Amino acid sequence: MLKSFLSISRRPLIVRPLCKEGSALFKVSRHYRSFPKDFLKPKKEIQEIVPSPEEEKILTNDIIGKVNKQIISQTHGRLFAVLFVNERQRMVTTEDLLVIREEFAPTAGDKIRMEKVMAVGGSDFTLFGRPLLPKDLVYVEATVVEKTLFATEVMYRYASKRLNYI
Amino acid sequence: MSTRCRIMFWGCSYVKTPLQNGIGRYVPQLQRITFKFCKSSGSSHGIRQFIEQNLLNFTKENPHVVVYVKPRRKRAPCLKAEYLNGASEYVGAHKMSKEDISKWVEFLRTKSGDTTTKFLLKRHHTDFPSIQGTWTAFTHKDPKINVTQLPNEELSEFRLPEPSGTEELLDIYWRQQRQKEQNRDEEN
DSSP states (O other): OHHHHHSOOSSOOOOOOSSSSSOOOOOOOTTSOOOOTTTTSOOOOOOOOOOOHHHHHHHHHHHHHHHHHHHHHTOSOSOEEEEEETTEEEEEETTOEEOOOSOOOOOTTOEEEEOOEEEEEOSSOEEEOSSOOOTTTOOEEEEOOOOOOOOOOOOOOOOOGGGTOO | OOHHHHHHHHOEEOOOOTTSTTTSOOOOOEEEEEEEEOSSOGGGHHHHHHHHHTHHHHHHHOTTSEEEEEEOTTOOOEEEEEETTSOEEEEEOTTOOHHHHHHHHHHHHHOOTTOOSSEESOSEEOSOOOSSOOOOTTTTSOGGGGSOOSSOTTTTSOOOSSOOHHHHHHHHHHHHHHHHHHHHHHHO
16 A cells, blocks of 8 residues: 555556445545545534523522522532632642742741632532632632742753864 | 752651640740850950840840749850740851840740751641632533533533634624514614
8 A cells, every 4th residue: 555655657646445334535644634435414412491581580590599408408528619829729728738839928827828729519509609709708718837948949050062062 | 950859858747836835825936945155255245245235135025934044164055945835946156246146046036946958848728728618620501410421412522711713703603693583673
């Protein structure tokens, strides 16, 4: 097969059928997608069941009620929160340790409250903020446990042999 | 040096606090600090000033720290800090000004004995990494794939992550056809 493609010839280029049945017009290569036999036909119609606005309202209220029930009775278990800290998102649970590398005003022993919560969730539900959740809904309390110099970073510089560094 | 090489050379460490420090209560880790200085030499001038002016404030604000002041003749001045886990830190205070010494003292105060200069592998520590269950390749897949007979034509299709242009055009075309049929039905 390969030989016919590599040879330079004055003969007309013969495009060999690569699949036995069906169309022989498409060459299958890495960059092109292989089409199934009946790609021109429509795919199976997936019937989307769209609830009416009243039904949707009932559904949402039901779900919100369940979430509220868990929150009130404190049966949600361990929660996680996605915080927005120094232009980065950090996922956090209780009894966690976080290292903040940037400038940080509080010192060791200070108790801080982190209010920029982007998402909160337990095993059964997750609340997503757009982009942040309200402060009175959720916040994260933390104590600053240590304030030191960050671990040493080594900066490497390449100098070529031409400059007699070797 | 590659990153991996660099990490092995300098050593690795993880974040930790002794005995889960901040959870119930916060215990400051500095146990004692010793100011060693000479009463007469010029290099100890700064530390002498610090002892005269700032040291009492420091002791009042930090009653958990035991402060020793050790005059040593003909010796360079230094600070020696010892922590609850037994580790110690040495800071040479030769020719330091009062302000520099107060900064170093603050650094030693907020530190813990656990800190190292080693490469920090992760900037967080959890004992509970997953709450909703760790992701697997089968997490959001239809469980019917457990029960299919292989080989299966549908599952063996070559799929790209994004639909190709032809697919999108076909989608649009068939959607239009369906719309026309629906409109025709509604009219009838």
